[in-house]
Amino acid sequence: MDPHGDHLLSWPALPERQRTEDQWAAIAGQIRHAANKLGEPLPLCLPGEPRQCGRSAQQHALAWAAELKARSHHLIETYAPSAEAASYAAGPLYKERLAALRAPAA
Template sequence: MARTDEQWQRTAMYVRHAYNKLSVRDLPLCLPGEPQECGQSAQQHVLLWAADLKAAAHHLIEESAPSHDEAAYHAGPLYKDKLNLLRESSARQSA
């Protein structure tokens, strides 16, 4: 996806904020000098925080489900269905 550095930085902040809402680790929305100071791009920060967010959401599913089967369904088939809908929506918007 083509985005400016500013757009990537804003997205990284949003993803980190969402992660903060789900996680027991409370992180600031932006660290001083980030992302330049750590040497990684804003796009790389989006990817890193999105991975943390995905893990936090998966953990929330596991903790919230009344059974292992319910957790497996929500983290598996239902997740894949939702992901496919997002991909289709993105493809339509790109066309």
Template sequence: MVRPAPKTLGAGRTAALGDHLPPCLPDEPGACGQSARSHYASYCAQLKARAQVRIERDLPEPDARITGTVVYDSHLQRMRTRLR
């Protein structure tokens, strides 16, 4: 299934994330009652959790702690600054 491109608000800004997604995911048997935005938030949370597990599992200490906190926090702060 090809998803449509996100809506733009001009000057390169995009509409609220998840607004362009279908109301239910392709593997669901029918309408689940959740909004596309709720699905998107759930997907992002799962992705974040999987990334954290990979960092903790695949990197030896103390690299995992540094990457999982210090590097992650600095990237997160930069992304938040760019989104404002």
């Protein structure tokens, strides 16, 4: 999988969002699995992903999440019954769902 975002981000660890490398690897695998269900199968970086290519599991999780977001958006554009429906799903509906995820649990 390439790119991993190396050209843009230095990937500092955020203390308030610390996860272990194994936790990030599990998340990366789950995201890749979800993305595979939305299109052509995705290749692994290398047989020892994520460590063998030299990038962290966190980098893999975020890169696969970007792939999943792109595949989801493509699915909306391709299969919406109209341009208006696609615009609504990719715009206001998406923002509503994202806001709900960001809201603190009551």
